[in-house]
Amino acid sequence: MINVKNWDPRLKLTWCLFLVLTALISRNMVLDLVLLLTILITEIITEKSLKRFKVIAILLLIAGSQVLIINLLFGRVGEPVWSWWILTVYNGSLIASLLGFLRICVITISAIQFAYNTDATDIAQMLIKWHIPYRYAMLVPITARFFPVMVNEYHSICDSNSARGVPCDTVMEHIRNLPAAVMPLIYRALRISNDASLSVELRGFGRYETRNFQKTIGLRPFEGIMILFIIMMYISIMLYIMFL
Amino acid sequence: MENELALKRKKIFKTDTKSLIGAVVMGIVFVIACQITGQIDNMLPWGKAGMYLINGSCWAFFTAFITLIYKQPGGIIAAEIEALTSVMYSPLWVAFIFANAVGTIWVSFVASKYDMTKWSHHILAQAGVCILGNCIVTVGMIFILEIPLDVAIIETLILIAVNWIVATVITKLTYDAVLKSGLVK
Secondary structure, three states: OOOHHHOOHHHHHHHHHHHHHHHHHOOOHHHHHHHHHHHHHHHHHHHOOOHHHHHHHHHHHHHHHHHHHHHHHHOOOOOEEEEEOOEEEEHHHHHHHHHHHHHHHHHHHHHHHHHHHOOHHHHHHHHHHOOOOHHHHOHHHHHHHHHHHHHHHHHHHHHHHHHOOOOOOOHHHHHHOHHHHHHHHHHHHHHHHHHHHHHHHHOOOOOOOOOOOOOOOOOOHHHHHHHHHHHHHHHHHHHHHHHO | OHHHHHHHHOOOEOOOHHHHHHHHHHHHHHHHHHHHHHHHHHHOHHHHOOOOHHHHHHHHHHHHHHHHHHHHHHHHHHHHHHHHHHHHOOOOHHHHHHHHHHHHHHHHHHHHHOOOOOHHHHHHHHHHHHHHHHHHHHHHHHHOOOOOHHHHHHHHHHHHHHHHHHHHHHHHHHHHHHHHHOOOO
């Protein structure tokens, strides 16, 4: 198994941007399929499994089914292939749905791959290397740190509501109780942010212009060559799409 | 103290630590709320047709609310946290990066001109958020999801109408309630 986490975040970001931008400019199903397979192959090479994409695959199937329903109902591109009562299915709609589905798969899975393989502190260091003041760059690890805290806060509010006789199980209960759950969450967030800002100020956040890290990032020669190779590959694909 | 002065002077920028950290924490709340409302919409008939009415209203409310409390760059930070984290639940995250940024900048602009005490101020703030934001998302729907142009335009018009009304009411009531609580001066 190749440990991608130790690679420079700039290389991983370049790879992610290459996949996203190529999928965005592509109008070719084969190219999108190749990009998707490339992501899956790199994932199998590096992680030896695809289990990280299990949850997102379900969400992508839901989004894909929505795109398919809309295109089947309202799409009027191409030749009619099937007709029943007021419903007529055109072949162009099916192609558009498939293209849209492949594109969202590439865009989403590449971003998920980047997020899983890149440490929040590495992203902060990457931003510092790009001369962004560390007070702003450090907000990335702070976000990663506070995410589980706020999710737990939300669950504790839902549990408290349930204990007071306001259940939060079905969809309708969720809709009905949304203000009752979100308003306390906003108040708790304001209180937590007050406490957290005081804590970081007391620890010297923003006192000096620079900040030290236990582990630093540095671009190794092979990573630099890889970045150049990815950029050249993107330019080639762009030229191919534009002129051929 | 700095918070009060900023609100009084109608400044656009507020770069103190409390605003930055607050924007991050509220950005996470923004993400959680959008994820829940997105799931609710997915289960409802209009969500199956791609119209995220509850989710869109929640998005417009948080975009305006966080910007009003933490100004800039807090508003953009929270909005971009939501946009980048939305990769976990929406394939339109690329469009959200631009839609959220435009929405929060518009609210900042309105908040710098008005004191945000009247309904009309909130209606104006939400007009920009809903119209500009939803228009950008429409471009995303057409180019990313390959949805037919006429369908995307009709969906967007319905979304703008619903989001504008719902988000304005929620933003005004919540902003007043939070100011009254004293957690934000």
